[in-house]
Amino acid sequence: MASYQISVPDERIATLKKKLSQATFPDELDGAAWDYGAPLSDVKRLAKYWEDGFDWRKQEAKLNALPNFHDKVSVDGFPAIDIHYLHQPSDSPDAVPLLFCHGWPGSYLEVTKMLAGLKQSSNGVSFHVVAPSLPNFGWSEGPKKTGFGLKQYAEANHRLMKSLGYDRYVTQGGDWGFYITRAMGLLYPESVVASHVNLLRANPPTWTKNPLLALQHSIQPYSERDRKGLERRKWFAEEGSGYRALQSTKPQTIGYALTDSPVGLLSWLLEKLHDWTDSYPWTDDEILTWVSIYYFSTAGPAASLRIYYEATHSEFSGVSRDRTQQWIGTVKLGLCHAPKELTVVPFVILIGLTWGRTLGPVVFESQKTKGGHFASWEIPDEIVGDLRGMFGKGGKCYRITGGNSKL
Numbered sequence: 001m002a003s004y005q006i007s008v009p010d011e012r013i014a015t016l017k018k019k020l021s022q023a024t025f026p027d028e029l030d031g032a033a034w035d036y037g038a039p040l041s042d043v044k045r046l047a048k049y050w051e052d053g054f055d056w057r058k059q060e061a062k063l064n065a066l067p068n069f070h071d072k073v074s075v076d077g078f079p080a081i082d083i084h085y086l087h088q089p090s091d092s093p094d095a096v097p098l099l100f101c102h103g104w105p106g107s108y109l110e111v112t113k114m115l116a117g118l119k120q121s122s123n124g125v126s127f128h129v130v131a132p133s134l135p136n137f138g139w140s141e142g143p144k145k146t147g148f149g150l151k152q153y154a155e156a157n158h159r160l161m162k163s164l165g166y167d168r169y170v171t172q173g174g175d176w177g178f179y180i181t182r183a184m185g186l187l188y189p190e191s192v193v194a195s196h197v198n199l200l201r202a203n204p205p206t207w208t209k210n211p212l213l214a215l216q217h218s219i220q221p222y223s224e225r226d227r228k229g230l231e232r233r234k235w236f237a238e239e240g241s242g243y244r245a246l247q248s249t250k251p252q253t254i255g256y257a258l259t260d261s262p263v264g265l266l267s268w269l270l271e272k273l274h275d276w277t278d279s280y281p282w283t284d285d286e287i288l289t290w291v292s293i294y295y296f297s298t299a300g301p302a303a304s305l306r307i308y309y310e311a312t313h314s315e316f317s318g319v320s321r322d323r324t325q326q327w328i329g330t331v332k333l334g335l336c337h338a339p340k341e342l343t344v345v346p347f348v349i350l351i352g353l354t355w356g357r358t359l360g361p362v363v364f365e366s367q368k369t370k371g372g373h374f375a376s377w378e379i380p381d382e383i384v385g386d387l388r389g390m391f392g393k394g395g396k397c398y399r400i401t402g403g404n405s406k407l
Helices: 010-021 040-052 056-064 108-119 150-163 176-187 211-219 224-239 242-249 251-260 262-275 284-295 301-313 380-391
Strands: 068-075 078-088 095-101 126-132 169-173 192-197 332-337 362-367
Touching: 010 040, 010 262, 040 262, 040 284, 056 284, 068 150, 078 108, 078 150, 095 108, 095 150, 095 176, 108 126, 108 284, 108 380, 126 150, 150 176, 150 301, 169 176, 169 380, 176 192, 176 301, 192 380, 242 251, 242 301, 251 262, 251 301, 262 284, 284 301, 332 380, 362 380
Parallel strands: 095 126, 095 169, 169 192, 192 332, 332 362
Antiparallel strands: 068 078, 078 126
């Protein structure tokens, strides 16, 4: 373990500004809005600010003020990868080791709004937080050969936790963090004792696998909340998931555009930041910090796309996207239901009816009145509250790690 300092070379910043100054923009149809993609006026404004107003060095200094570290992590079948991560231990004896796992187009930055709350002891619990830049993302290296799928991402995270002395720990994640932490539970049930997730990729209960839930599901009418949630799910499948088809099939091709054109990368990510949140009031500095982390990333913007391909094409070894969406009985599970998540599943808390109950032994559930896909960034206090409720006094996962606090 060694401390880490972000230091983007001046030449890379100068190249970015030059490319932005020479950008060519498409035209736009009269009356076109977000339904057609990122609007021209927004992209032009942000590109101009990125060129001559946005202060990367200022944001870099803020990022460097975080507890940044890096270390080589071995993954079977691959050369060791240099992994960047945040590590914030708590001084409290009641601390629980917590791995925070981001997805795309997010980063380790998403955990930062929760760091202060997670370190502070409340309701009999605090957390030792570990938040890596996943391989191929942020300041971590990426593998140089094919086949780095969910199993390998899970292995990298687990070995990082073990190297820090955390033999038993819990996880929190959304987006790819859902799939990766679920894969970790499959592969390392002796270490991953509980998980909290804010993306619920779950299927309807079936008579063969979940007969009681299936019976409840058959007689319980959908609520207005459920109907809106299923509409959101349908919208995403039909209108919001084109990126996924490209990144899951030909990531190298779209990678050229996102690597060579900062405007291309900006518009590609901006659309998701807008569409996937619950009217979150993004500032231009926030948006450009998110995008700059991808633009300046160690492995490059194209590398971050490859997880989509590898998760569906690599040798599964029992760990696939489909398998992570099925029952895993060894890991206690906490579910967060946000109204503007990309998949919103039916949920009636009073009788314990939710598609999420098909995923594993659910011991905690919360229903939010606001929030979208980036819950830890949009509603950080509520996610902290979930973790305190799940792992604090009165929660069914209180002291679940058996006092395995490193400090």
